[in-house]
Amino acid sequence: MDIFRIEGPVKLSGSVRVNGSKNAALPIMAAALLAPGKSVIKSVPYLLDISVCEELLASLGCKIERKENRDLHIDATTIDNPVGEYDIVRKMRASICILGPLLARCNRVEVSMPGGCAIGDRPVNLHIRGLEALGAKVHLKNGYIIAEAPNGLTGKEIFMGGPFGSTVLGTANVLMAAVLAKGRTVIESAACEPEVSDLANFLNKMGAKISGIGSPHLIIDGVKELHPVEYEVIPDRIEAGTFMAAAAITESELTIEHCQLGDLMAVVEKLREIGVNVEPSGNGCVVSRTGPMKPTDITTQPYPGFPTDLQAQFMSLLALAKGNSFVIEKIFPDRFMHVAELNRMAADLRKEGQIVIVAGVEKLIAAPVMASDLRASAALVLAGMAAEGTTIINRVYHIDRGYEKIEERLNPLGAKIFREKE
Ligand code: EPU
Numbered sequence: 001m002d003i004f005r006i007e008g009p010v011k012l013s014g015s016v017r018v019n020g021s022k023n024a025a026l027p028i029m030a031a032a033l034l035a036p037g038k039s040v041i042k043s044v045p046y047l048l049d050i051s052v053c054e055e056l057l058a059s060l061g062c063k064i065e066r067k068e069n070r071d072l073h074i075d076a077t078t079i080d081n082p083v084g085e086y087d088i089v090r091k092m093r094a095s096i097c098i099l100g101p102l103l104a105r106c107n108r109v110e111v112s113m114p115g116g117c118a119i120g121d122r123p124v125n126l127h128i129r130g131l132e133a134l135g136a137k138v139h140l141k142n143g144y145i146i147a148e149a150p151n152g153l154t155g156k157e158i159f160m161g162g163p164f165g166s167t168v169l170g171t172a173n174v175l176m177a178a179v180l181a182k183g184r185t186v187i188e189s190a191a192c193e194p195e196v197s198d199l200a201n202f203l204n205k206m207g208a209k210i211s212g213i214g215s216p217h218l219i220i221d222g223v224k225e226l227h228p229v230e231y232e233v234i235p236d237r238i239e240a241g242t243f244m245a246a247a248a249i250t251e252s253e254l255t256i257e258h259c260q261l262g263d264l265m266a267v268v269e270k271l272r273e274i275g276v277n278v279e280p281s282g283n284g285c286v287v288s289r290t291g292p293m294k295p296t297d298i299t300t301q302p303y304p305g306f307p308t309d310l311q312a313q314f315m316s317l318l319a320l321a322k323g324n325s326f327v328i329e330k331i332f333p334d335r336f337m338h339v340a341e342l343n344r345m346a347a348d349l350r351k352e353g354q355i356v357i358v359a360g361v362e363k364l365i366a367a368p369v370m371a372s373d374l375r376a377s378a379a380l381v382l383a384g385m386a387a388e389g390t391t392i393i394n395r396v397y398h399i400d401r402g403y404e405k406i407e408e409r410l411n412p413l414g415a416k417i418f419r420e421k422e
Pocket of ligand 1: 023024026078094121122123124125126127162163164165166167168169170195198308310331332333375376402
């Protein structure tokens with residue numbers, strides 16, 4: 001297994017380009033199942049999760065071709081096995097997003113029920129409720145969700161809100177099922193994340209009729225068929241936010257290219273509040289810090305609120321602020337595996353339920369630590385670049401799930417991150 005050896009503290013400088021969004025690409029890859037023929041998805045990053053999704057689509061009958069230029073060709077002419085097998089689904093929870101498109105295209109789908117993960121339970125009740133509302137019969141057998149609609153799906157008004165707000169992949173699943181349903185579907189309390197809008201734009205390019213994109217009120221007028229298309233996914237706002245945090249934690253200046261600042265308003269606002277400069281520039285921004293960081297409060301919320309996928313990285317930042325901060329996790333109340341690891345690096349974090357009290361310290365000190373999930377690993381990489389000494393991060397495969405060769409992106413900027421065998 002690979003580990004990272006990180007030497008710190010370092011200063012960064014230069015320019016880094018943000019890749020296409022993982023969380024936009026995954027449902028869009030699943031949506032390609034809706035149209036027989038070859039779709040080309042552009043700007044798809046080389047990530048472990050994307051490879052798992054390619055494996056999943058191939059297991060259903062698709063032909064997948066990867067081009068050097070990050071184009072991904074998905075030929076969905078034949079779908080002869082509408083089954084998401086346990087062995088693939090267990091590797092990536094996002095596999096659940098084949099449920100909607102396969103049901104719409106094949107009238108039947110079986111998908112292994114995804115388990116929990118390091119960030120919490122992760123139920124799929126809202127996905128199922130949404131598909132049932134469209135007329136599917138859903139039951140669970142031997143750990144598989146089996147959904148059937150022998151006579152096709154019919155549009156309906158559906159409320160997608162749950163105890164923690166809307167659901168991103170649940171909205172994606174219902175959207176992908178509804179585009180081929182008879183009549184009009186209205187999704188109320190739809191997730192408004194830019195990745196959902198990107199999926200809706202992809203579906204419209206394929207011939208779907210979706211309006212209200214970007215709002216919690218999506219209207220879908222079902223069409224008879226969709227056609228394959230070429231489409232470029234949006235830049236990854238979470239990767240962009242992670243690079244912003246890298247500039248901030250190392251007290252450096254970085255130019256971040258190919259980043260939609262409009263998708264990161266809550267994050268930019270927090271950075272400015274703690275004393276980090278963010279200036280729009282070209283197709284991205286310049287992020288810099290020269291003085292000490294001020295403490296703040298962060299509450300994660302559905303978009304356009306502060307994203308849960310940047311909570312861990314910002315906890316590393318606040319660990320070095322002058323004073324006490326609060327971090328409140330409202331999306332995944334158990335997403336705090338990084339707390340104990342950051343404390344091993346001399347942070348002063350105290351978890352009280354879904355709140356972490358962050359007492360700022362003068363410096364972080366390197367230590368051997370364990371990556372537990374994707375974003376927690378990113379938080380440890382950030383902390384490692386700021387900490388004094390040699391940090392060892394175990395289980396870096398977690399970071400490879402969502403950041404393409406992070407060491408090869410950060411080292412040219414001045415980081416000292418070395419991938420080694422355990
Ligand atoms: N929820 C339910 N029932 C459901 C579905 C969700 O109660 O049927 C709850 C969840 O337990 C959670 C909340 O609703 O408390 C929101 O979960 P959501 O369904 O929105 O999460 P997701 O769609 O499974 C996506 C991203 C996550 C990101 C969340 C929240 C992908 C592939 N995953 O997950 O990304 O944290 O939305 O924004 O898009 C990551 O990239 O590291 C990652 C975990």
